[in-house]
Amino acid sequence: xxxxxxxxxxxxxxxxxxxxxxxxxxxxxxxxxxxxxxxxxxxxxxxxxxxxxxxxxxxxxxxxxxxxxxxxxxxxxxxxxxxxxxxxxxxxxxxxxxxxxxxxxxxxxxxxxxxxxxxxxxxxxxxxxxxxxxxxxxxxxxxxxxxxxxxxxxxxxxxxxxxxxxxxxxxxxxxxxxxxxxxxxxxxxxxxxxxxxxxxxxxxxxxxxxxxxxxxxxxxxxxxxxxxxxxx
Amino acid sequence: xxxxxxxxxxxxxxxxxxxxxxxxxxxxxxxxxxxxxxxxxxxxxxxxxxxxxxxxxxxxxxxxxxxxxxxxxxxxxxxxxxxxxxxxxxxxxxxxxxxxxxxxxxxxxxxxxxxxxxxxxxxxxxxxxxxxxxxxxxxxxxxxxxxxxxxxxxxxxxxxxxxxxxxxxxxxxxx
Numbered sequence: 001x002x003x004x005x006x007x008x009x010x011x012x013x014x015x016x017x018x019x020x021x022x023x024x025x026x027x028x029x030x031x032x033x034x035x036x037x038x039x040x041x042x043x044x045x046x047x048x049x050x051x052x053x054x055x056x057x058x059x060x061x062x063x064x065x066x067x068x069x070x071x072x073x074x075x076x077x078x079x080x081x082x083x084x085x086x087x088x089x090x091x092x093x094x095x096x097x098x099x100x101x102x103x104x105x106x107x108x109x110x111x112x113x114x115x116x117x118x119x120x121x122x123x124x125x126x127x128x129x130x131x132x133x134x135x136x137x138x139x140x141x142x143x144x145x146x147x148x149x150x151x152x153x154x155x156x157x158x159x160x161x162x163x164x165x166x167x168x169x170x171x172x173x174x175x176x177x178x179x180x181x182x183x184x185x186x187x188x189x190x191x192x193x194x195x196x197x198x199x200x201x202x203x204x205x206x207x208x209x210x211x212x213x214x215x216x217x218x219x220x221x222x223x224x225x226x227x228x229x230x231x232x
Numbered sequence: 233x234x235x236x237x238x239x240x241x242x243x244x245x246x247x248x249x250x251x252x253x254x255x256x257x258x259x260x261x262x263x264x265x266x267x268x269x270x271x272x273x274x275x276x277x278x279x280x281x282x283x284x285x286x287x288x289x290x291x292x293x294x295x296x297x298x299x300x301x302x303x304x305x306x307x308x309x310x311x312x313x314x315x316x317x318x319x320x321x322x323x324x325x326x327x328x329x330x331x332x333x334x335x336x337x338x339x340x341x342x343x344x345x346x347x348x349x350x351x352x353x354x355x356x357x358x359x360x361x362x363x364x365x366x367x368x369x370x371x372x373x374x375x376x377x378x379x380x381x382x383x384x385x386x387x388x389x390x391x392x393x394x395x396x397x398x399x400x401x402x403x404x405x406x407x
Contacts, residue, residue, distance in 0.1 A: 018249060018250060018253050019249060019252070019253050019256070021253075021257070022253045022254075022256035022257040022260060023256060025256075025257065025260040025264075026256050026259065026260045026263075029260050029263045029264055029267065030263075032264075032267055033263070033267055036267060036270065036271050036274070037270070040270070040271070040274035043274070043278055044274060044277060044278065047277075047278055047281045047282070047285070048281070050281075050285055051281050051284055051285050051288070054284075054285050054288035054289060054292070055288060057288075057292055058288050058291050058292050058295065061292055061295035061296060061299060062295055064295075064299055065295055065298045065299050065302065067309075068299065068302040068305045068306055068309070069302065071305065071309060072302065072305045075305055075308040075309055075312065076308060078308070078312045079308040079309075079311050079312045079315075082311070082312045082315035082316055082319065083311065083315055085315065085319050086315040086316075086318045086319045086322065124318070124321050125318045125321060125322060138339055138348060139336065139339070139340070142332055142335060142336040142339070143336070145328075145329070145332045146329055146332055146333055146336065148329070149327070149329050154319060154322045154323065156322065156325050156326075156327040157327050157328040157329055157332070158327075158328065158354065158355075159328060159352070159353070159354045160328055160332065160351075160352070160353040160354075161350070161351070161352050161353075162348065162350060162351040162352075162353070163349075163350045164347065164348055164349055164350065169348070176325075178318070178322045180314075180315075180318045182311060182314070183310055183311065183314045186303070186306060186307060186310060187310070189296055189299055189300070193306065193309065194313075195309075196309075196312070196313070196316075200312075200313065200316050203316050203319060203320060203323075204312070204316065207319060
């Protein structure tokens with residue numbers, strides 16, 4: 001007959017040994033839960049951020065492509081208009097040509113033309129002043145000065161001195177013209193692009209209404225037969 | 233035949249312990265099932281979002297290629313916006329044209345016997361010197377000057393009479 005000792009000298013009491021398996025199972029499960037949730041939730045949040053970023057980039061790119069496709073047909077003429085009104089280089093000669101054309105149309109004489117030094121703008125456009133004199137009747141001269149607002153490149157009359165001598169009005173005018181360097185870099189491809197606002201479109205319309213300078217294009221002459229200098 | 237328990241009764245666990253053990257075991261099994269379900273859910277989420285991210289990246293690459301082909305349009309748009317910024321700055325500058333328009337209006341109302349001698353026109357301030365051959369002409373001129381709404385301040389800077397020329401009046405007009 002087996003003798004079973006009922007004496008409980010072990011570390012874990014005999015009666016509690018029945019709890020070992022369930023408690024072990026429970027502990028293992030708790031550890032598993034902690035590991036899975038820690039790793040899983042970390043991965044999920046990383047993936048969610050990545051997904052949100054990808055969706056945002058996709059939306060930006062899609063919007064950008066749409067804006068560019070919409071504006072593609074008009075932007076060339078807009079850019080031309082804008083660059084003629086606000087050129088990248090000193091437009092003194094173009095402005096002078098416009099002043100002369102305008103004077104011819106108004107049957108006026110302009111003279112004593114001087115082009116001043118350049119004043120570089122820190123953040124704004126650079127400026128130079130064209131000084132000239134114009135002669136005619138009072139209303140002709142005043143109308144001429146008013147019409148300087150209607151040509152491109154943009155100009156501003158800073159000061160006018162009018163004097164009368166022998167029935168002829170002579171006006172000494174300081175007219176400022178402006179220019180600014182072109183932007184040197186495009187925004188990153190993933191950066192959003194803003195289409196032209198209503199104000200900008202209105203300004204483009206206003207600028208396109210300005211009298212544009214006439215640029216003459218010299219066409220190459222057609223080849224012709226060389227004349228023999230010794231033929232008599 | 234009656235069942236005989238040969239084991240000593242003090243070796244069998246107490247019923248409360250056995251019950252707790254059973255509860256823990258059941259809870260563990262339920263927990264395990266939940267963990268497995270959660271793990272499957274997490275994996276499914278990760279797989280689905282991975283596909284979505286991959287698709288989005290493919291879409292982005294296609295869009296980037298499309299935008300690259302529209303690079304000239306983008307350049308022109310950037311250029312136009314840049315020029316317009318400067319243009320609106322220039323259009324916002326003070327110009328003497330407003331004062332000239334006002335002078336034009338003023339001189340068109342002057343009587344014939346009144347002549348302009350000289351004028352200095354700027355955006356903020358205009359100085360005019362006129363000659364009126366008669367006092368009625370002078371009165372009309374001063375009335376026209378007062379009627380102008382372009383200037384807020386009209387200052388009579390000099391007034392003289394010359395028997396040959398007439399009344400010589402200088403006024404300073406400022407906003």
